[in-house]
Amino acid sequence: MSKVPALELNDIHKTFGDAEVLKGISLKAYDGDVISILGSSGSGKSTFLRCINLLENPTKGEILFNGEKLGLEHGKGPDLYPTDMRQLTRMRQQVGFVFQSFNLWPHMTILENVMEGPLNVLKRPKHEVVEYCEHLLNKVGIADKKHMYPSQLSGGQQQRVAIARTLAMDPQVILFDEPTSALDPELVGEVLGVMRGLAEEGRTMLIVTHEMNFAKEVSSEVVFLHQGLVEEKGTPQKVFEAPESERCKAFISSTF
Amino acid sequence: MSKVPALELNDIHKTFGDAEVLKGISLKAYDGDVISILGSSGSGKSTFLRCINLLENPTKGEILFNGEKLGLEHGKGPDLYPTDMRQLTRMRQQVGFVFQSFNLWPHMTILENVMEGPLNVLKRPKHEVVEYCEHLLNKVGIADKKHMYPSQLSGGQQQRVAIARTLAMDPQVILFDEPTSALDPELVGEVLGVMRGLAEEGRTMLIVTHEMNFAKEVSSEVVFLHQGLVEEKGTPQKVFEAPESERCKAFISSTF
Amino acid sequence: MDFSVIVEYFPRLMQGTWVSLQLIFLSVVLGGIFALPIALARISKNPLISGLPFAYIFFFRGTPLLVQIFLVYYGASQFEVVRESFLWPILREPFWCAIIAFTLNTSAYTAEIFRGAIQAIPVGEVEACKVVGMTKVQMYRRILLPRAFGIVLPAYGNEIILMLKGSALASTITILDLTGMARTIIARTYTPIEIFLAAGAIYLVISMVVIAIFKQVEKRQNRYLGPNPVKLPDDV
Amino acid sequence: AADKVRLATEGAWAPFNFIDSAGKPQGFDVDVAWALCAKMKADCEVVTQDWDGLIPGLKVRKFDAIIASMSITEERLKVVDFTNKYYSGGLRFLGLKGEAFNIADLKGKVIGAQRATLGAQYLEDNFADLATLKFYDNQDNVYLDLVAGRLDVVLSDELPTFDWLKTSGNGDKFEFKGDAFLKEDNIAIAVRKGDKLKDKLNKALDEILADGTYQKINAKYFPFSIY
């Protein structure tokens, strides 16, 4: 394991209007880390994750990818904007993002959804891409649906496609924002299964989730956010079994 | 307790097009019974509940309310239609229904929603209705919101209004179709609390739910549906701890 | 361009504006009144009841208003029976012919708007009526119509604007509405651009006033709607 | 396109100009137009345009001349030039057969005319406060409403009405009322102010009057001279 973190965030702040949603969050993820981010609704988990690849513009802070700092500068408002769009685009290609609501493109088939990135963004040759993407769809267990459209799939299947779409870019880090919370209880298992596989492969992942058992089982580190700050962090054993903070304790006990 | 069931369903069938969704379900609910209906998605729980007060027209079967049989006759298609709309209307006034998605009327305030039934359907005098409905809103814990509109309330609050609206008709039986599954995890407790109170009052209720702990705790009887048939039924102890059917066993273990 | 003609003929343009306003007001009110029963009949599942409104709506939405006006004004008066009937005192007046054509036309469009609104009410709200044991009449009176009224407003505002613009066609059957007056003035002054622009500006002002009024009404009527108001389906 | 001469007519003023069932403009005006073109050796095109758009259209150069039985009036002279007359007419009232008629009786009656014509202008100037006036986009609609009974009396040019009484099958129900007036009504071709085309047209007009072409055309439509 290299000594440079794959992803490093320093003192990330974010305000929406008058509300300070993130009040300075720092985090390091080394290759192979699986970091779970917990916290009650509104604590800023999604906002933090979205700041990482600038789906949301932070108001303060540093983002480093493999030790390379993402250039940020102030625009008109309080937000920070990328100095160099090409640097950002390059970084985004290496940081995957899996959304709560899948966000598949409804006008493309499953296979087209997955191929879009490697084919049109990375400009890989088509035959290679087809083969690789079919392999990925196989891996997430929906190779047989590849010519169907997203609306013809169940939520769990759609989320697995979304994961395959992210994997197709072969990102170094994958961010997951509550990937199972839009799913019916019975479909959650399918997606968690796929994610468990990725963790075992040694993928670097940041996961926002409400599935405590899952977090406990796969994480190398757990971070508990509260009102825009890191309230508690450590190994799953520590955070789940012997949390120091009262709030973390209350949260853990209410959700188990 | 009278020997005549408050609600009796005999051999209810329902087909949608070619698909037979209910294949003959019978059930008796005596005064004070709390019957939970479980089953995996698509097993026909909602359809069964909706057949009881003819939100869905069954294709075969008998519905008796306090021993009075609801007149049904065939129309053009395979469905059964009420012979006498007035009988159905009378019966519906005595059978409450709480929806998964609340279905409050958005153009009326909370209080108006609750008063609508007793005032305009049952034609009770206004001053009486106001007093009674305020009492009910108090009971479900949202008396202070009575002049607000549904869109201004959280999901859990809306569902409690919906329950108050149903109670305002003072129905003999209340049907609940997954009353908490459209709610965020943190709001579920509020609604289950109100329902627990109703069960303790001795209300007759049929509840479709995924909340196993709740079902276990409040039910006098549990019915497990599978592919349109009753696969298992009995006391909560029996169904949850010693289910006979393999499928029921698998379902119970997967959801606990 | 010679803008002094606009000043000179402004009083006559105002006369025409007054006629236009009368035409619009009467046809919108009458059209609205007829539209509701047509919409309710159109919703019926019984083809015997919904067939006629369907054909009616189809005809009036499928042909140009200009054709409809000519049919009422010149077409009907071609027949001896019409001219001898008790309706003739009304049908001989171009003003009433315009009202008839506009009312028939706008009631067809408005009926479709009502139908769309009633059908856009989430089915759950209708089921909630059923389960408290409301009769059909109670359901329409207490829930569906008040609800539809709120949903209908934006589309209905649009329909009034369309009627406002359609009313310009009254000028083709000798009525001196705003457009008719403009054309008559031009017959004297031969300054089409100036006078038509002036008339256009007056129409624009009227429609802005209508839009502003509807914004206000909508705000009041729909204050109960949270962030996600029900939208009319596209095909209305 | 510079040498092409576009002549506009209305197409709803039988027998002077109308459109036949093949969609072509026909009539006295149109025949005269072609005869003039032949004399001028010009490349001509005859287009149609609604009556009240004729002068506006001429002004914005949609065409170069109007040959549509247009009377020379002072108001028109302010915006266009006219050639010499190519025929003359007069105004005459038209009403139900058998009814007694007196100009004074028109008070309170409904009188119709085509918008932007000499007749309409006469009515506006003399009857605006006395009778109900109705103006139409074209003369055919005036007749339609007269037959329908919406109009008591119509004021229009005598010659086309003469033709209408003869050919439309309504001659047994309607008749001229009173005598023709404004007989000095000279009908001519309108051109843009200062356009040289006027002189060419005048020259050609003289030629067809001189060589008998005009008389032949006249005879095709009327049993008497309308010049």
Added chain:
Amino acid sequence: MIDLSGFGNQLLLGAAVTVELALASLAVGLVLGLLGASAKLSSVKTLQWIANGYTTIIRGIPELLTVLIIYFGATTVLMAVAGLFGYEDYIEIGPFAAGVTALGLTFGAYATEVFRGALQSIPKGQNEAAVALGMGRVRTFYRIILPQVWRMALPGLGNLFLVLLKDTALVSVVGLDDIMRKANIAVSSTKEPFLFYSAAAVLYLGLTIISMGVVYFLEKRANRGIKRA
């Protein structure tokens, strides 16, 4: 076809003109609509301002007046502009060109709103998904957004086309030989208004039905594989 006193053929010729006018105006209107929607959604204030002015004015003025203003006014304006560039010759704006301009402007103003609605109805998440993959803004627009706009806008555009089809009748007042004017001419000559206006109505209904069929077909094609909620 019934003979209609020899005017049946003329009415059919008129129908052809009506269709040509409608299709030409449609093409102009679609372009204007896309431009208008892009302007309204752009962050440039001036563009928003122009687009808002355009849609407000056009939607507030009767189509009949728009046709008349363009027919009588556009030549003057155009020639004044051309005069600035030293071009003095006559510029022809016939009834057809005036009709296409007026109806295209009208269609474009309404289509602006349709396209805007369609653009906005595409869930933000789809855009974000593309951005998160490292797609640029331009590629995201034409790979992800545009293909869906067409599908979302189709029903609205279909309605607008039906309105446009009927508005073509207005161009008859400036002398275009469409269905309506042919009917007027036939009435002139035969004195049978009821017959010919009814015939015109039937022709318009026929065109409406055909257009509805085409729109239905297009919608079905555009919605291949996409289940309507």
